[in-house]
Amino acid sequence: MNLLFFLLSIFLAVMFAAKKYNNSGYKDASGHSYFDTMTDSGRKGEYLIYRYLERLDGQHKLLANIYLPKADGTTTEIDLIMISATGIYVFESKNYSGWIFGDENSKFWTQSLKGGKKFRFYNPIWQNKKHISVLQNHLGLGSEMFRSYIIFSEHCELKKMFVHSPEVKVMNRDVMFKEMALDVAHLANRLSILEINQIYNDLSRYALADAATKQAHIDAMQWRN
Template sequence: MALNASIAVIVGGFLDIAALKLLYPMAKGQVGEWRVRSAISGLGEAQLHDIILPDDRGLTQIDHLVLTPTGIFVLETKNYTGKIYTYGRRKDWVQYIGRRKNAMHNPQDQNYRHRKAVEHLAPGVPVQDWVLMIGDAQFPNGKPDGVLTLRELKQALRRLDAGDVSPQIMQAWRALKTASKTDMVTRKAHLWSLPGGQFGMIRSLMGKVMLFIGTALLVAGFAG
């Protein structure tokens, strides 16, 4: 392999590794949402996935909504590892991965906002929020109420999926479908409004550009 080709391979490999590190958090979250969507397919009367709804603070993104005869369920997916300590809905979760300690926004508090957005669009309809844990995280001080594993979620939805959906609940579901947005303009507006959202967008763009350039250099290097 010529010197220039070797340099292209080295630089391309470095860029690809750096790009994957930048894109990993986003990819991990998307894989988690896909796993939940696949696992609950066919459960409930209808489902909506990865939608954005308006609320009193602007826009909020919801991973999954499930329609059942007993009401509407709001699901937030988290793909976490390590040991997690919880101290109530309004307190941050504390995650330990080895000796590394991370304070994380409590997903139950996050999903509470989602539930309120749904309740506003579906007045008088029972709405419940659950947090789905699909990683191998452990809760040494006990898993909080409302935090479910994927198996527990499927069991709960099967129990609740009995009978017919009332006209009131169906009307509320139609209102949610009408209000929900999935277009890129709305997604960018939502991300831009989040704390750190601008950095996240830049990080994602940088990762994609670096991955494209790195892969192109690898191909050129090996071809040379």
């Protein structure tokens, strides 16, 4: 009886979470099913960020998994974009655990896990800077229109983090909503509702990429590495 109750509780919890997912705009924005998202750490992190952004006040539009073409014929993949009156916010999601050490000026950052295991990963500020550069060139807008957010899971601790650029923020996901709400509330308006919709409609063409586009992006990344 206890086992049956336990299994029923799990089933109901999954059904509730799936319903919440289906009610989120992330499903339509990304094209990913609940199962595909929950079984992929990266997608799950993006979904959780998207849910926070949906709750923000004011006129804004959200995009997920944009494969934007570059001048060399390859693409850059942008996790999440929010277009609002105060500018264009570009998000790089890192759904990591452990301790994170990083400096904006260092090419590689370090993830330290229990047991002494350490892993290096490419500086996500530099990674997102490249995304913003492609986005800026595509839209023909000045750099002042863009803000870079590097979002880590709340399951990691940012031990030593040095960020020098005022338009760049690095934080855990559980404090992101408060930081974003402050930005949206206090930064000067730069875009009209018409401009927000125009930019959204333009970039929407590069969402929901087909399998061939995704594979070409992966192949190009592997070739560069």
